Amino acid sequence: MSGFIRLVENLCRYLYWVAGASLASMMFLTVADVVLRLFKRPILGTYELVGFLGALTIGFAIPQTSLDRGHVLMDFLTERLKGLGGRALYVATRLLGVGLFAIIAWNLFLMGNDLLDKSEVSLTLHLPQYPLAYGIAFCCLVQCLVLITDLARKEAA
Amino acid sequence: APTVKLTYSVFFPASHGHSILAMEWAKEVEKRTNGAVKIDVFPGATLTPADQCYDGVVKGISDIGMSVLSYVKGRFPLTEVVDLPLGYTSGLQVTRLANAYYQKMAPKELDDVKVMYLHGHGPGILHTKTPVAKLEDLKGLKIRCTGTSARVVSALGATPVAMPQTETYDALQKGVVDGVVSPIETLKGWKFAEVVKCSVQNFGSSYSLAFFVAMNKKKWDSLPKDIQETITQINQEWIDKTGKAWDDFDKIGVEFTLAKGNQVVALSKEEDARWAKQVQPVLAEYVASTKAKGLPGEEALKFCQEWLKSNP
Amino acid sequence: MGYGEIGALVIGLLFVLFLMGLEIGFAMALAGFIGFAAIVNVEAAFNLVAKDIFSVFTSYSLTVIPLFVLMGQLGASGGVARNLYNAAFKFVGHIPGGLAIGTVAAATAFKAICGSSPATAATFATIAIPEMDRYKYDRRLSCGTVATVGTLGILIPPSVVLIIYGVLTETSIGKLFLAGIIPGLLLAFSFAVTLFIWCRLNPALGPKGERSTWGERFKSLLPVISVAVIFLLVVGGLMQGFFTPAEAGSVGSFAVLLLTLSKREMNLKKFVRAVKDTLRIACMVLSLIAGATILGHFFLITRTPFIVAAWLESLNAPGLVIMLIIVMVYLIGGSFIEDLAFLILATPIFLPVVLKMGYDPIWFGIIISVVTMIGIILPPVAINAFVVAGVTGTPIGTIYKGIYPYLVGMALCLLILLLFPEISLWLPRRFMGL
Ligand code: NA
Ligand code: NA
Numbered sequence: 001m002s003g004f005i006r007l008v009e010n011l012c013r014y015l016y017w018v019a020g021a022s023l024a025s026m027m028f029l030t031v032a033d034v035v036l037r038l039f040k041r042p043i044l045g046t047y048e049l050v051g052f053l054g055a056l057t058i059g060f061a062i063p064q065t066s067l068d069r070g071h072v073l074m075d076f077l078t079e080r081l082k083g084l085g086g087r088a089l090y091v092a093t094r095l096l097g098v099g100l101f102a103i104i105a106w107n108l109f110l111m112g113n114d115l116l117d118k119s120e121v122s123l124t125l126h127l128p129q130y131p132l133a134y135g136i137a138f139c140c141l142v143q144c145l146v147l148i149t150d151l152a153r154k155e156a157a
Numbered sequence: 158a159p160t161v162k163l164t165y166s167v168f169f170p171a172s173h174g175h176s177i178l179a180m181e182w183a184k185e186v187e188k189r190t191n192g193a194v195k196i197d198v199f200p201g202a203t204l205t206p207a208d209q210c211y212d213g214v215v216k217g218i219s220d221i222g223m224s225v226l227s228y229v230k231g232r233f234p235l236t237e238v239v240d241l242p243l244g245y246t247s248g249l250q251v252t253r254l255a256n257a258y259y260q261k262m263a264p265k266e267l268d269d270v271k272v273m274y275l276h277g278h279g280p281g282i283l284h285t286k287t288p289v290a291k292l293e294d295l296k297g298l299k300i301r302c303t304g305t306s307a308r309v310v311s312a313l314g315a316t317p318v319a320m321p322q323t324e325t326y327d328a329l330q331k332g333v334v335d336g337v338v339s340p341i342e343t344l345k346g347w348k349f350a351e352v353v354k355c356s357v358q359n360f361g362s363s364y365s366l367a368f369f370v371a372m373n374k375k376k377w378d379s380l381p382k383d384i385q386e387t388i389t390q391i392n393q394e395w396i397d398k399t400g401k402a403w404d405d406f407d408k409i410g411v412e413f414t415l416a417k418g419n420q421v422v423a424l425s426k427e428e429d430a431r432w433a434k435q436v437q438p439v440l441a442e443y444v445a446s447t448k449a450k451g452l453p454g455e456e457a458l459k460f461c462q463e464w465l466k467s468n469p
Numbered sequence: 470m471g472y473g474e475i476g477a478l479v480i481g482l483l484f485v486l487f488l489m490g491l492e493i494g495f496a497m498a499l500a501g502f503i504g505f506a507a508i509v510n511v512e513a514a515f516n517l518v519a520k521d522i523f524s525v526f527t528s529y530s531l532t533v534i535p536l537f538v539l540m541g542q543l544g545a546s547g548g549v550a551r552n553l554y555n556a557a558f559k560f561v562g563h564i565p566g567g568l569a570i571g572t573v574a575a576a577t578a579f580k581a582i583c584g585s586s587p588a589t590a591a592t593f594a595t596i597a598i599p600e601m602d603r604y605k606y607d608r609r610l611s612c613g614t615v616a617t618v619g620t621l622g623i624l625i626p627p628s629v630v631l632i633i634y635g636v637l638t639e640t641s642i643g644k645l646f647l648a649g650i651i652p653g654l655l656l657a658f659s660f661a662v663t664l665f666i667w668c669r670l671n672p673a674l675g676p677k678g679e680r681s682t683w684g685e686r687f688k689s690l691l692p693v694i695s696v697a698v699i700f701l702l703v704v705g706g707l708m709q710g711f712f713t714p715a716e717a718g719s720v721g722s723f724a725v726l727l728l729t730l731s732k733r734e735m736n737l738k739k740f741v742r743a744v745k746d747t748l749r750i751a752c753m754v755l756s757l758i759a760g761a762t763i764l765g766h767f768f769l770i771t772r773t774p775f776i777v778a779a780w781l782e783s784l785n786a787p788g789l790v791i792m793l794i795i796v797m798v799y800l801i802g803g804s805f806i807e808d809l810a811f812l813i814l815a816t817p818i819f820l821p822v823v824l825k826m827g828y829d830p831i832w833f834g835i836i837i838s839v840v841t842m843i844g845i846i847l848p849p850v851a852i853n854a855f856v857v858a859g860v861t862g863t864p865i866g867t868i869y870k871g872i873y874p875y876l877v878g879m880a881l882c883l884l885i886l887l888l889f890p891e892i893s894l895w896l897p898r899r900f901m902g903l
Contacts, residue, residue: 016745016748019748019752020741020744020745020748023535023539023744023747023748023751024744026532026535026536026719027536027539027719027722027723028723029719030536030716030719030720031719031720031723033716034712034716034719034720037299037318037333040297040299040316041316042299042316042318044307044317044318044319045319046319047319047320047321047529048319048529050529050532051527051528051529051532052527053532054526054527054528054529054531054532054535055523055526055527057532057535057748057751058526058535058751058752058755059526061748061749061751061752062752062756064748064749065748065749065752065753065756066492068749070749070750070752070753070859071492071493071494071495071753071756071859072492072493072494072753072757072855072856072858072859072865073487073490073491073492073493074487074488074490074493074865077488077489077490078489078490079864089489089490090490092489093486093489093490093491093492096486096489096491096495096499097491097492097495100495100498100499100502103502103515103518104498104518104519104522106515107515107516107518107519108519108522108523110519111516111519111520111523114212118229118231118232119231119232120229120230120231120232121230121231122230123227123228123230123303123304123319124303124304124307124317124319126230126231132523132527133519133523136522136523136526164509164770172638172820172821197772199769199770203766203769204766204769204770205520206520206524208524209520209524212516212520213516213520216512216513216516217509217510217512217513217516218509218513218516218517218520321529321530323530324530326635331712333712348635348641351641
């Protein structure tokens with residue numbers, strides 16, 4: 001089990017690097033566009049690229065954010081409920097999360113198939129859209145794994 | 158018989174003339190089917206965003222939808238022919254052409270929905286912060302555009318800056334861009350008249366944007382034959398109504414910008430022809446790119462050009 | 470089952486999920502998905518979830534959130550925030566709650582470069598709260614202040630909310646910007662007054678520091694000057710037209726990066742840490758927005774907002790009463806859906822009612838903005854409080870306790886603006902001939 005946990009954690013970290021690189025690129029690209037605009041040479045379609053990078057930034061950060069307990073929740077009932085009741089709520093919410101992200105991943109994957117099939121591209125630069133859908137779908141799948149390891153972690157503790 | 162309830166996602170804001178016209182269409186359907194069909198209209202892209210509207214109809218998120226076809230770039234290569242700078246004179250002309258074209262060519266790309274009718278905005282022309290009278294004045298101007306209009310702006314010798322419609326007002330006000338290409342109704346609809354000074358009627362090189370109104374195929378097939386016929390009849394009536402509405406909006410846009418003290422410049426015949434010649438490569442590029450996909454883009458273009466010749 | 474019953478069940482389900490301790494963004498997505506499936510069908514609901522998440526994540530205008538958070542994080546990890554708050558402490562630290570008053574002033578200025586209210590809250594949560602912790606401020610006061618001042622961005626231009634309102638209602642965005650200035654300053658003033666009174670009543674909340682000499686004060690200003698230059702670059706560049714609000718975050722982040730590099734306070738390790746913190750905050754905020762979008766689409770399909778508008782018109786009550794009811798609807802609606810989503814949803818429906826009563830649409834825009842400010846810090850769905858909770862690890866209940874005192878002042882301001890439309894309309898009338 002600990003091997004599985006380590007695998008998931010590594011996976012999250014790689015995805016996080018992609019997200020971080022996208023965030024930094026977003027900043028540098030926009031600054032370059034603003035500067036080049038002064039010389040009447042704007043980079044065409046910057047906002048499309050920034051939107052694209054924005055999706056990578058957010059989507060690829062999901063699993064690690066979950067791992068770091070970065071998502072907010074209401075804790076005033078779970079704080080009070082210790083023992084079996086608290087444990088049951090914890091297991092239930094992890095399973096609900098797995099279900100939700102499985103649905104999201106599966107349907108984003110289908111959406112990616114559709115985008116590929118219908119060869120949808122971005123408005124100005126004609127960038128294909130399907131890799132984004134596949135990418136976020138994959139991250140949601142990893143998110144499912146994170147929620148499953150959550151269960152194991154609590155058990156081990 | 159039980160009432161059929163349908164949802165209709167419209168990307169125009171609720172107060173916009175096209176949302177009102179869509180609601181009238183819904184009312185008309187309800188009235189002429191004696192209440193057998195009831196339609197809830199959701200304007201302002203609140204149910205599905207503009208670029209998700211079409212697929213939202215295919216997947217049944219809304220039963221009916223109205224949005225811009227080319228917001229889903231690449232999915233409708235043949236219908237996008239209407240967006241090209243073919244030199245339009247009115248919204249009615251564009252709208253009639255779009256429907257005539259669909260009737261004739263029935264491109265397969267629209268087969269996953271039941272098309273109610275298509276329409277297109279009036280001539281997409283140039284609006285700038287500094288006066289423009291001839292092609293040379295465009296050199297070095299940064300012009301807001303997207304998609305096909307970006308190709309038009311490049312061809313005319315200006316610098317295209319692609320950005321969302323919602324940011325254009327700000328960018329114009331602050332001088333991030335020097336102008337915008339759009340139908341003149343946007344001078345009122347999006348308040349651009351407050352931040353531009355001059356509109357150029359470059360009709361010879363004007364482009365448009367094709368809009369669709371479409372129904373989920375399964376929903377359509379589930380409707381009784383007589384109701385289908387009634388709706389088809391109403392759609393026929395709404396083609397001209399919608400085209401004329403575009404022209405009314407353009408007229409209001411002209412009055413609005415003139416009242417703000419801005420100019421509306423007509424190009425001389427020779428100058429207009431120069432501009433038109435300048436955008437020809439955009440058409441050639443279209444033909445080449447459709448050919449590469451094995452699609453009859455050349456035929457589509459020829460049909461439109463001939464139709465426009467006989468319907469000036 | 471009618472739409473009304475399904476709507477009520479989904480609201481119930483939502484609260485059960487919240488209470489169970491499911492992440493709030495996930496709970497909204499799940500409840501919205503189940504509701505949509507119940508009313509339309511499962512296939513459509515599957516597609517709705519995928520589409521909503523895809524369009525929120527790929528939205529260009531929302532990239533403003535990670536980028537402005539990045540600017541704050543770079544400033545924080547590069548020591549800029551510490552210097553800034555040192556200076557604030559030297560000037561106002563000897564007043565009870567002085568550092569929080571400094572936060573209000575700084576947020577009012579910061580707002581001019583940040584159009585997003587959760588982003589402002591997130592940025593100040595990372596900069597201001599550790600500093601206030603250092604001076605032993607009560608978390609109620611520090612977190613409540615940060616969550617509240619984050620809302621100023623909605624009123625003081627250039628505000629994304631006002632731009633959206635202008636486009637939705639076809640009102641002049643320039644006039645809306647001018648109209649927002651005086652009410653924005655009025656609210657900032659009310660925050661300062663609230664703080665002052667609150668700390669007088671309970672000095673232990675925001676302990677007074679030692680009084681500094683003028684020499685120390687001027688010395689503390691030195692590092693602040695370079696920050697002021699960046700502020701001027703970003704705000705000035707924005708006003709003068711070098712870039713749009715969406716680009717300001719990138720330019721600001723880059724400027725802070727250069728500043729901290731030049732002072733040798735930035736290295737690769739600190740940069741990576743700033744990026745990591747940014748990712749966590751931005752991902753949390755965007756997940757909330759995505760969940761709220763899905764839930765919002767469910768409420769929309771039940772037609773709840775439309776039914777309310779029709780009912781309102783049938784009341785035939787005096788103008789002020791109708792306005793107060795509308796305010797209540799926005800507050801309640803904004804409690805279930807994300808406030809900005811509810812504004813987008815409801816404004817086109819209520820505007821005709823308001824215009825029919827003879828009110829000015831610019832004024833209504835300002836009123837709705839103030840209501841949205843209140844909405845995003847009003848429990849139970851207070852996005853800004855969630856953001857601050859997420860960033861600082863403070864329990865939500867503590868933050869709510871810190872928000873309540875401000876709500877009193879905000880409600881008073883709202884009433885004043887409702888009763889005296891001239892406060893909002895004077896500037897645009899004076900300069901743009903309303
Ligand atoms: Na804001
Ligand atoms: Na709220």
